[in-house]
Amino acid sequence: MTSRPAKGGGRWVSVAPERLNRWIDGFVDRHGPPSVTASDSVVRLQGADGAVAECQVPFPPLTSSGGGPMARLVTHVRTERRIGVLLVRLGGHAAGIFQGEELLSSKVGSRQVHGRSAAGGWSQRRFARRREKQVDQAHEAAAEVALRVLGPHVGELEAVVLGGDRRAVDALRPDRRLAPVFALEAEPFLTVPDPRLVVLKDTPAQFRAVRIRLSDPG
Structure with missing residues (x-):
């Protein structure tokens, strides 16, 4: 379980599906029998002492x-779901298909992208053009991997979870070939380091978890 502050007060915790029953029992022990309401996207518990848990x-x-x-x-x-995952950071990318926690297929790649130059004048402009070309090539490589791994299976996927760097992911959105992939986009956006196979394999711990916003009594 992880915890972090929430905007507007309270804090967020993430609870693995296998631990949710125990977490609910703990909430009841701490705050008393709750009143429960539900919508399609949130289950809300309000304890007898006024504490609130909004389960996304x-x-x-x-x-x-x-x-x-x-x-x-x-x-x-x-419930086991077939979920696509696409992770993109500048120079690195990974795509995979999961059945529950099992990674069924994947592809990971990288492209070199130089950092920004502090030099001035003509050499800086030449470096900037070279870097821009590298960025375009990195985006194209990420798009090709997404098409190769996720494209043929969009009809089988319940959702596609994105992650990495938002700007790098957004750079792929204009590619019309990826429209069916982005049409399945679902929360949460995964904050991950450079997309490597070990990072990709760990993503179910994030996208399967229940995010809960906790507010203290009063």
């Missing part, structure tokens, strides 16, 4: 059958 439903809408809101949320988050 991953890959909404919330499952419509299986008992009350909390039981449905637990069933929903434990």
Whole structure:
């Protein structure tokens, strides 16, 4: 479980699907029997002492059958889904298809992109043109990997989760070939280091987790 401050007060925690029942039991122990309300995207618990836990439903809408809101949320988050992942940072990229936590197929690559030059004059302009070309090549390489790994399977995917650097990902959006991939975009955006195979394999811990916003009593 991870925790961080939330805008507007409170804090966010991330809870693995397998630990959600225990987390709910702990909330009830600490704050008393909660009142529970649910929408397609949020299950809200308000403890007897006024504490609030807003559970964000991953890959909404919330499952419509299986008992009350909390039981449905637990069933929903434990459902195995086929999810595409595309990670892009400047000079590095990775794409993969997961069934639950299992990585079924993937491709990882990198392209060299030089840092910005502090030099001036003609040499700086030449360096800038060279770097711009490298950036374009890196984006093209990332797009090709996305097309190769995710493109043929968009009809099988429930969602595509993006991550890396937002600007690098956004640079791929104008590519019309990737429109079917971006049409499946789902939260959360994954903050990851350089996209390597080990990083890609670890992404289910983020995209399967339940994000919960906690507000203290009062």
